[in-house]
Amino acid sequence: MNPNHTGIRSQLLSQLSSGITEVLSNEHSSSNIVVASMKAVYDFICGNEFHIDTLRNCFDKMILLYLNKFSSTFKPLNGIELLEFHEKAWKKYETDIITVKFFFTHYYRELGTLKLHPQDSFGYYEIENIMKYQWDSVILMRLKDQFIDAICNLVFTKNGMPMPETTDLLIVSTLKRYNAMRSMDPKPIIIHERRIPLYFKSQNEESGEPSINLIKFRRCFVDKMFQRCSESYDNYDSLDGVSFDIFFEQFVKDQWPCEWISRYFGIIGATNDFTDCKGHVNLMFIKHQPEYLMSLFKNGEKALLKECYANCNGYAPAYDFLRGYFVKWMDAHCNETLQNVPLKSVFQTKNLIGAVTSILKNCVEFIDTVFCGNNGFKKYMDLTLAKAINRCVGTESPKNKCHSLELLARYSDSLLSKPQKTNPQIDVEADIAQLLAIVNYLDDKDLFLRAYHKLLARRLIQKVSISENAETFALGELTKMFGNDQTRKLQILFANCQNSKELTTEFKNFTAKNNFRFGVDLSVTVINQSVWPSNYTQSTLVIPRLCHALEIFNAFYSNKYASRKLHYLENSYGEVVCNHFKQNYTFLAKLHQAGILIMFNNADTYTLEQLQSTLNISKDSLVAHLAPILKTGVLKADCESITSETAADTDIRFNMEFKNNHCKINLMKGVRKAATKDQRAVAKEIEIDRKMAVQAAIVRIMKKDKRLLHTSLVTEVIKTLSNRFQPDIKLIKNNIGALLEKEYIARDPNNHEVYVYVV
Numbered sequence: 001m002n003p004n005h006t007g008i009r010s011q012l013l014s015q016l017s018s019g020i021t022e023v024l025s026n027e028h029s030s031s032n033i034v035v036a037s038m039k040a041v042y043d044f045i046c047g048n049e050f051h052i053d054t055l056r057n058c059f060d061k062m063i064l065l066y067l068n069k070f071s072s073t074f075k076p077l078n079g080i081e082l083l084e085f086h087e088k089a090w091k092k093y094e095t096d097i098i099t100v101k102f103f104f105t106h107y108y109r110e111l112g113t114l115k116l117h118p119q120d121s122f123g124y125y126e127i128e129n130i131m132k133y134q135w136d137s138v139i140l141m142r143l144k145d146q147f148i149d150a151i152c153n154l155v156f157t158k159n160g161m162p163m164p165e166t167t168d169l170l171i172v173s174t175l176k177r178y179n180a181m182r183s184m185d186p187k188p189i190i191i192h193e194r195r196i197p198l199y200f201k202s203q204n205e206e207s208g209e210p211s212i213n214l215i216k217f218r219r220c221f222v223d224k225m226f227q228r229c230s231e232s233y234d235n236y237d238s239l240d241g242v243s244f245d246i247f248f249e250q251f252v253k254d255q256w257p258c259e260w261i262s263r264y265f266g267i268i269g270a271t272n273d274f275t276d277c278k279g280h281v282n283l284m285f286i287k288h289q290p291e292y293l294m295s296l297f298k299n300g301e302k303a304l305l306k307e308c309y310a311n312c313n314g315y316a317p318a319y320d321f322l323r324g325y326f327v328k329w330m331d332a333h334c335n336e337t338l339q340n341v342p343l344k345s346v347f348q349t350k351n352l353i354g355a356v357t358s359i360l361k362n363c364v365e366f367i368d369t370v371f372c373g374n375n376g377f378k379k380y381m382d383l384t385l386a387k388a389i390n391r392c393v394g395t396e397s398p399k400n401k402c403h404s405l406e407l408l409a410r411y412s413d414s415l416l417s418k419p420q421k422t423n424p425q426i427d428v429e430a431d432i433a434q435l436l437a438i439v440n441y442l443d444d445k446d447l448f449l450r451a452y453h454k455l456l457a458r459r460l461i462q463k464v465s466i467s468e469n470a471e472t473f474a475l476g477e478l479t480k481m482f483g484n485d486q487t488r489k490l491q492i493l494f495a496n497c498q499n500s501k502e503l504t505t506e507f508k509n510f511t512a513k514n515n516f517r518f519g520v521d522l523s524v525t526v527i528n529q530s531v532w533p534s535n536y537t538q539s540t541l542v543i544p545r546l547c548h549a550l551e552i553f554n555a556f557y558s559n560k561y562a563s564r565k566l567h568y569l570e571n572s573y574g575e576v577v578c579n580h581f582k583q584n585y586t587f588l589a590k591l592h593q594a595g596i597l598i599m600f601n602n603a604d605t606y607t608l609e610q611l612q613s614t615l616n617i618s619k620d621s622l623v624a625h626l627a628p629i630l631k632t633g634v635l636k637a638d639c640e641s642i643t644s645e646t647a648a649d650t651d652i653r654f655n656m657e658f659k660n661n662h663c664k665i666n667l668m669k670g671v672r673k674a675a676t677k678d679q680r681a682v683a684k685e686i687e688i689d690r691k692m693a694v695q696a697a698i699v700r701i702m703k704k705d706k707r708l709l710h711t712s713l714v715t716e717v718i719k720t721l722s723n724r725f726q727p728d729i730k731l732i733k734n735n736i737g738a739l740l741e742k743e744y745i746a747r748d749p750n751n752h753e754v755y756v757y758v759v
Contacts, residue, residue, distance in 0.1 A: 015040040016103065017062045023099050024066055027092070037103040060130050067138040074143055082150045083170040086139075090177065097131050136181045141213055147174060148221050152228045155261065175267040181213045210269060218270050225261060290325070297329035305370045319376065326371075327380050334359060334388035343393060343404050349411040353431075356389060356438050386441040393442065402447055402682065408439060409451030416471060417464050428470045436477050443726040446693075447686065449482060454533040456490060460497040461525055462573060462668075468498075482723055489531040500525040503557075510556055518549040526557070526566070546594075573668060578634075581658060587634070589667040592617060592625040597634070600654045609648040620644050626652070628667045634658050690725060694735040697721055702745050702757040710736075710753050 019037030044055060070089075077085055104127065140147070151171050210218075296305050312318035341355050342348055363381050371377045393404040415431050439448050459465045475494060479487045504523050511518075554566055572591040576598065577584060587597060595615050599606060606614075612622050623642050629635050630642060630652075638651045697720045701713060708716070717732050736755070739745050748754035 012040045012044040013058050016044070016058075019103065020059075020062050020100055021066055024070075024093070024096050041103050056126070056130075059127070060134070063131055063134045064138065067134050071138050071142060074139065074146065078146070079150050079153055080167060080170065082146065083154075083167075083174055086147070086177075087170060087173055089139075090135075093131075093135060097128050100131065101127050136213060140178060140181065141217070144178075144217050144220060147178075148224045151175075151221075151264070152224055155225075155264075156228050171264065172267060175264055178217050179214065179268050181211055181217070214268070218268050221268065222265070222270055225265075293325055294329065297325060302366070302370050309371050309374075319374075323377060323380050326377060327384050330363060330381060330384045331388065334385060335391075338388055338392045341392065343407060346407055346410045346414060349407050352392065353411075353434050353438055356385070356441075357434050359385065360437070382441070386443075389438060389441045390443050405442070405444065405447040406451045408435065409448055409455055411435060412452060412474065413455040413459065416466055416474060417459055418466050428466060429473050432470070432474050433477065436474075436481060440481055445482065446486075446689070446724040449478070449486060449724075450533075450686075452478070453490060453493075457493060457527075457533050460493065461527075486724060489533075492528055492531045496527045496531070497525055500527075507553055507556055511552065516552055518546075518552070520546055520549045522546075522549045522553060524553055529567070546598075580656075583663060585658075585660065586664045587667055588664065589629075590625060592621065593629060593667050596626060596629060600635070604656075605651050605653045607648065608642075608646060608650050608652065611652065612648075619648075628669070632660065632665055632667065690727065690731065691735060693721060693724065694727055694731060695739060698732075698735060698739055699744055702755060706757050707748070708755055710755065713755055 016037055019033050019040070022033045041055075074082065074085065151174070154167055154171060293308075295301075296308075309322065312322060337355050337359055338352070341352050343352055363385070364378070367373060367377045367381060393408075412432065412435055415426075415428055415435070419426075439445055442448065456471075459471075465471050471494065475487065475490055478490065484491075503526060507522070507524065510516075550568065557564070557566060574589060574591065574594045576587045576589055576594050578587065578597070587593075589597065592615060596611060599611065599614060608619070608622065611626075612619055615622065623644055623646070626635070626642055630637055633655055636653050636655050639646060642650070694717060697717050698713065701716045701720065702708065705716075713736070714729060714732050718727060721727050736745070740747070743758055745755045746758050748756050
């Protein structure tokens with residue numbers, strides 16, 4: 001590069017800088033300054049080794065240097081003085097932009113002569129863009145906190161007097177200037193195509209997104225307004241004790257400048273933030289008056305609470321605070337309602353269901369009316385109600401918990417069993433739906449399902465279900481709650497009983513076709529051993545006529561299903577018809593009871609030893625099944641009562657003078673049940689079942705995701721098992737350790753917090 005050319009270029013740029021400084025610093029610029037600056041630009045671009053970027057960069061630095069010095073004049077100002085000075089300075093700066101653009105007038109006229117490419121030209125509008133952009137960066141953005149403080153001081157005046165119109169106009173003008181901020185496009189404008197200056201376009205024209213500078217200012221302005229709202233409220237004691245119905249009236253008319261804030265937020269495009277601002281003020285109000293707010297919940301002041309909810313205006317912290325008081329009120333309401341509802345019998349279960357149903361109905365109606373059906377409030381309602389129900393059920397001890405859940409299952413059994421007297425007012429499906437709605441809130445739903453499984457098997461075996469439709473409805477609702485995996489055994493059990501009806505019909509057609517006569521009307525229910533709810537006890541009873549019928553059925557079934565083997569259970573029962581008396585009596589009896597009665601066809605008297613040896617059962621079992629028969633008076637013993645200590649040669653005689661008011665007598669109710677399992681044994685079974693459920697859930701989750709963090713795996717397991725029970729963290733950790741030992745999963749060698757599925 002020629003040194004002479006370098007010196008000349010520096011001299012021309014210095015002359016241009018002096019001209020720009022002169023224009024920006026003085027109120028009026030002489031024509032000599034303008035002409036000299038125009039000549040300097042022309043001479044600069046006509047020089048050798050000229051590049052347009054050099055001129056652009058130098059011009060940018062000139063403006064930046066001047067504004068850096070000029071910004072110091074703003075710093076000592078505040079309040080109305082700052083806004084007035086900015087308004088005056090900006091108007092002059094806009095005029096100066098026009099003057100500075102004249103410096104380059106001759107350059108544009110001679111553009112073709114200079115043979116410069118249009119894309120290399122120093123755009124006419126780019127001069128304006130650079131000057132405005134530098135003003136935004138140096139004056140508006142660097143001093144934004146100073147401008148925001150000045151506006152807030154003017155808005156939140158201490159004396160509460162209306163704001164002067166001139167002050168309002170200055171605030172509006174300043175905010176409009178901030179709203180006009182745009183980021184400069186780095187690419188030069190092509191002049192000859194007459195494009196619209198990019199300065200006046202958003203960064204993303206299609207989406208209409210604001211500039212980064214505007215977003216920053218908007219956030220600072222909104223946060224400062226929130227802060228000043230808080231400070232003003234804390235200093236405004238006259239609102240203490242003010243009720244909700246007049247709060248926002250004062251909020252507008254008194255010291256709370258709602259209309260101004262709304263308009264100012266709208267200018268900078270923060271309309272949504274104004275609703276947050278109102279919600280913020282509402283939050284402060286309700287925080288200052290917790291007792292009054294709680295009294296509104298207790299007294300059911302739905303209109304005032306609805307106004308309070310509306311005033312939150314979608315502001316999340318205000319909603320959260322209001323939800324907190326809603327939870328407190330609902331928790332107290334649930335405790336008050338449920339504390340006098342004991343759960344010690346099946347009859348009391350109905351009272352619990354009625355109380356919970358009433359709470360649920362009232363709370364849903366309350367949320368729909370006051371909180372416009374907000375799902376967040378419904379979620380908190382469910383959580384609070386779940387805690388209250390679990391407290392009522394008695395989760396404080398495993399013994400009480402199992403007993404209470406068993407009572408709920410027995411209540412469902414009473415609904416689904418045939419009643420002794422028909423009651424047309426009972427809606428079984430509605431009652432079952434209400435019961436299961438409560439079960440859905442329980443933490444240990446698997447205990448209810450365990451008890452329900454046993455009772456369903458009893459109903460199906462003894463054919464005492466109120467209707468097939470009711471059982472199907474209940475099974476469908478349980479499947480919705482627990483999922484197909486957990487109700488699969490119940491579904492198979494129900495299907496087995498339905499298929500057994502067809503099987504019995506086929507067997508009767510088979511016996512009729514082959515002229516088999518047993519003297520017994522045999523009805524068989526075949527159930528898969530894997531879905532039977534408890535360990536089965538194979539029957540050892542020997543009844544000649546019944547045994548012959550069972551042998552024929554066994555041959556029929558084996559021919560139909562060659563790979564299956566039948567075991568006859570002691571749970572079997574039948575109807576024995578006695579036609580010895582003037583009136584025929586039908587006895588509903590268990591299999592052993594039926595055997596005892598049938599033996600008296602051959603003799604009128606047997607000893608205990610003869611009955612025991614013939615039926616091939618233990619003495620305890622014989623006594624248990626014989627006791628209800630003796631109680632009805634069909635049979636009589638030589639002694640007052642029969643026990644396991646009774647002599648083996650005690651005679652049992654058929655009562656020839658037996659009479660009863662009922663023609664159908666149920667002997668099964670009086671059979672003494674076998675000793676139930678120890679509570680600790682039951683708890684151990686539940687523990688093993690849950691352990692296997694947790695391990696199965698872990699394996700399924702890891703097989704699906706392959707790699708998971710420890711916390712993520714624990715969260716997924718809890719989520720997966722929540723429809724059965726609430727597993728504690730310790731149980732999950734122990735089973736993760738067990739699966740690590742079994743090598744179903746492994747730890748990542750690079751990160752021990754990550755588990756990897758082992759294929």
